[in-house]
Amino acid sequence: MSTIAIVAGGPTNNIPILQSYNAEINTWIGADKGAMTLLNQKITPDIAIGDFDSITESELKLVKQESHHFEIFPIEKDETDLELAVKKALELKPTKIYLFGVTGGRLDHGMASIQLLYKLIEEKVSGIIIDGSNQMELKAPGVYHIYDDPIYSNISFLPFSQKVIGISLEGFYYSLSNTTINWGSTLCISNKLLLEKGTFSFREGILLVIKSRDVLN
Numbered sequence: 001m002s003t004i005a006i007v008a009g010g011p012t013n014n015i016p017i018l019q020s021y022n023a024e025i026n027t028w029i030g031a032d033k034g035a036m037t038l039l040n041q042k043i044t045p046d047i048a049i050g051d052f053d054s055i056t057e058s059e060l061k062l063v064k065q066e067s068h069h070f071e072i073f074p075i076e077k078d079e080t081d082l083e084l085a086v087k088k089a090l091e092l093k094p095t096k097i098y099l100f101g102v103t104g105g106r107l108d109h110g111m112a113s114i115q116l117l118y119k120l121i122e123e124k125v126s127g128i129i130i131d132g133s134n135q136m137e138l139k140a141p142g143v144y145h146i147y148d149d150p151i152y153s154n155i156s157f158l159p160f161s162q163k164v165i166g167i168s169l170e171g172f173y174y175s176l177s178n179t180t181i182n183w184g185s186t187l188c189i190s191n192k193l194l195l196e197k198g199t200f201s202f203r204e205g206i207l208l209v210i211k212s213r214d215v216l217n
Contacts, residue, residue, distance in 0.1 A: 001095045001096075002026040002027070002092065002093070002094045002095060002096075003024050003025055003026055003027075003094060003095065003096040003097070003098065004025070004026065004027045004028075004029060004089045004092060004094040004096070004097050004098070005018070005021060005025045005027070005028050005029065005097070005098040005099075005100065006029045006030075006031055006034070006082070006085045006086065006089060006097060006098070006099050006100070006102075007028070007029070007030050007031065007034035007035075007037050007038050007100045007101045008031045008032065008033075008034045008081065008082045008085070008099070008100070008101040008102045008113075009031065009032045009033030009034050009037070009054050009081070009101060010034075010100075010101035010102055010103060010104050010105045010109070010131075011101075011104045011105050012037055012040070012101075013104075013132070014101075014103060014104030014105075014131045014132045014133075015037060015100050015101050015131065015132065016100070016130060016131070016132055017041070018037075018038065018041045018043055018100065019041060019042065019043065021098065022043065025098070026094075027046045027047065027089070027092060027094075028043055028044070028045055028046050028047075029045065029046065029047040029048075029049065029085050029088060029089055030045040030047070030048045030049070030050075030063070030067070030085075031049060031050050031081040031082050031084065031085035031101075032049075032050030032051065032052055032053070032054050032055070032081040033052075033054040033055050033101075034050075034081075034085075034100070034101050035048035035050075035052075035055075035063045035067060036055055036059050036062075036063060037100075037101060039062065039063065039066060044066055044067070044068065045063070045066070045067040045068070046067070046068050046069065047067065047068070047069045047070075047071070047085075047088060048063050048064070048067035048069070048070050048071070049070075049071045049072075049073070049081065049084050049085050049088055050071075050072070050073060050081035050084060050085070051072065051073050051074060051075045051077065051081060052072055053075050071084075071088070080109070080112065082099075082102060082109075082112075082113060082116065083116065086116055086119065086120070090120075090123055090125065094125060095125065095126060096125065096126040096127075096128070097120060097125055097126070097127045097128070098128050098130055099113060099116075099117075099127065099128065099129045099130070100130055100131070101131075102129055102131075103129060103131045103134070104131055104132075113129060114129065114136065114138075114208070117129065117136070117137060117138040118138060118160070118206065120138075121138050121139075121140055121206070133152075133212055133213055134152065134210055134211065134212045134213075135149075135152050135210070135211040135212075136208065136209070136210050136211075137208075137209050138160055138206055138207065138208055138209075139202075139206070139207045139208075139209055140206060141202055141203055141204055141205065142201065142202075143199065143200075143201040144199065144200055144201065145197055145198070145199055146193070146197070146198050146199070146200060146209075146211075147193075147196060147197050148193045148195070148196045148197070149211055151213055152211035152212055152213050153192060153211075153213060154190050154191070154192065154211065154212045154213065154214070155172070155190075155191045155192065155193065155198075155209070155210070155211050155212075156188060156189045156190055156191065156209075156210045156212065157169075157181070157188035157191075157200065157207055157208070157209055157210075158181075158188065158189075158207070158208040158210065159181050159182060159183055159185065159205060159206075159207065159208070160205070160206040160207060160208045161205040161206040162182065162183055162205075163180055163181065163182045163183070163204075163205055164180065164181050164202050164204070164205035164206070164207050165180045165202065165203050165204035165205055166178050166179075166180070166201070166202050166203030166204065167179050167180070167181060167188070167200065167201070167202040167207070168199075168200065168201050168202070169188070169191065169198065169199075169200050170198060170199040170200070171193060171194055171195055171197060171198030171199055172191045172192065172193060172194065172198050172200075173191060173192045173193075173194055174188075174191050176188070
């Protein structure tokens with residue numbers, strides 16, 4: 001079992017302290033500006049990849065010098081830097097991929113990042129997007145346990161496919177039994193666990209699971 005973390009070039013104020021995840025990460029990948037984010041957080045990129053159009057010449061020189069493996073691509077290309085990083089990560093046959101720095105900036109990039117989670121499901125790899133306020137992952141049909149997290153205490157379930165059939169929630173403040181939710185439904189927004197562990201299950205569709213916390217102004 002191996003875990004890879006990809007850090008993209010999203011706003012640094014929306015990226016948590018990466019060192020706190022260091023113990024479980026086997027490989028750190030910096031996508032474009034994300035490589036500088038890693039270096040700024042005192043983590044050496046195992047792989048730096050992208051077109052690096054978002055950093056200065058001096059930063060590029062530093063990334064190339066400090067990274068264990070460096071790949072540069074043309075600015076005009078079919079894939080985003082993040083997708084290149086995901087493809088590189090999949091070559092290493094991980095069981096889990098964390099994605100940092102992929103939200104909080106441009107909405108189109110954020111939406112595309114969530115859709116990349118579907119690619120990971122197809123590859124049977126667990127993919128989790130993490131930022132300062134949220135953790136997001138997609139789930140295929142099955143039965144899952146979810147544990148209380150004091151940082152991300154709100155739990156929401158959204159249909160990623162047009163509908164999710166047979167969803168049940170046990171151990172939650174708002175329980176549910178064998179229900180169908182469709183695009184546009186807010187039925188499963190902002191739930192909480194009653195104890196340390198809850199269970200959710202569904203029979204058909206793709207489910208977006210979001211653990212979040214309230215941000216105080």
